[in-house]
Amino acid sequence: MSLSRVKILLTWCNENGIQIDPRIQVRESTNHQELADRTESSRNSSRGRGISVYSLEDFIDCSRSLVRIPKAAILSTRSCFLSQDIISAPYGHGAHLALALALYGEILRGQDSKWFGYLQSLPRETMDTAIFWGVKDVIDFGSCVCSSRGETIPPHSAIGDDAGNVGAACSNTEFPECAPCLQYLDSKRARMWLSCTEAEKELDGQMDEIRQYYVSVVEPTLHAAFGRLRQAEAECNANDVLGGEIPRLDECSNELNSVEPSLPGFCHAYSLVSSRAFLADAYHGLAMVPVADA
Known part of the structure; x- marks a missing residue:
């Protein structure tokens, strides 16, 4: 998330009467930034990033109201x-x-x-x-950069023999950081534990x-x-x-x-x-x- 998006959010909050205590700060989430930096599709965009609320002080009394949000x-x-x-x-x-x-x-x-x-x-x-684990029609494969487009899959893949029928999940051998394919393959593996x-x-x-x-x-x-x-x-x-x-x-x-x-x-x-x-x-x-x- 660029700084401008945070500013847009804070401006919107101000216009809508949302009061944020100066002892906390809304800014881009570090963990989201690190995740975005690991994926090729996210290096030049704000996709996959988010915000978090950080404390600017070591101790804030629990009786304090940090944010006031109108209904x-x-x-x-x-x-x-x-x-x-x-x-x-x-x-x-x-x-x-x-x-x-x-x-x-x-x-x-x-x-x-x-x-x-x-x-x-x-x-x-x-x-x-x-x-949504293992559900291919909820993943946006528009940014997939793999030429195989799901036509090939490792023969000993951990996600099972049915992986070859996956629409746009590829082997990741050509572009190991293809975010849509990594997302699908990871969710497919996770879903197997619930079988x-x-x-x-x-x-x-x-x-x-x-x-x-x-x-x-x-x-x-x-x-x-x-x-x-x-x-x-x-x-x-x-x-x-x-x-x-x-x-x-x-x-x-x-x-x-x-x-x-x-x-x-x-x-x-x-x-x-x-x-x-x-x-x-x-x-x-x-x-x-x-x-x-x-």
Whole structure:
């Protein structure tokens, strides 16, 4: 994460009434930086990096409030621009799915989102959660630099004989630092440890729910919502736009993600929810709370 992204986050916090005690500092996470430096695809970008909160003093009394966050700054199914379209759930997997949709919708809006300053500081990569271990369709292989593109795999690979059927996971012999392939192969190996366990059954069931929710809820909801935004924009700019033409959903893009919904994109949002969200209060329920989730 470049310094400018941290500044954007802090500026956004200030504009939204988030008060941060001067005895702590929000800055780029050292461990994320080291991880990024080990991958070729991350050396020239901010993908894979994140932020952390550091203390500037050896001792801070436990009675001190280090961050004050207005409820209006919380991102939830109640506060997002899709609030009228999402059927929220109070708890459980349904709550995770609903909040992931709320978050994904805001990510797709890019700089038009109220939370852009916060969202642009979040990790770009899908977080390493067990539910996605060995699932190839949630990994973005767009940055894979291997010419084999998954056509070859070491004959004695630790990930099993079925590895040859993996879409874009390669042998890494040509480019040993190919991040997408390393990510997939590592998760495939990790998933093997759960083979034939109750945990594997539970994770498979949840992944099926994610796919079903994406097809039946996420895509229709996002297309309808962005369709309304295009219509409203067309009405407001009818005199300025020739023929009332507004870019279609799949013609737009922004820094954070493609505006065209995708399963990997939704899974990225889901992983952020799984690793950062918590119950804020009775009104918001499960929510993303800026700075507190760093």
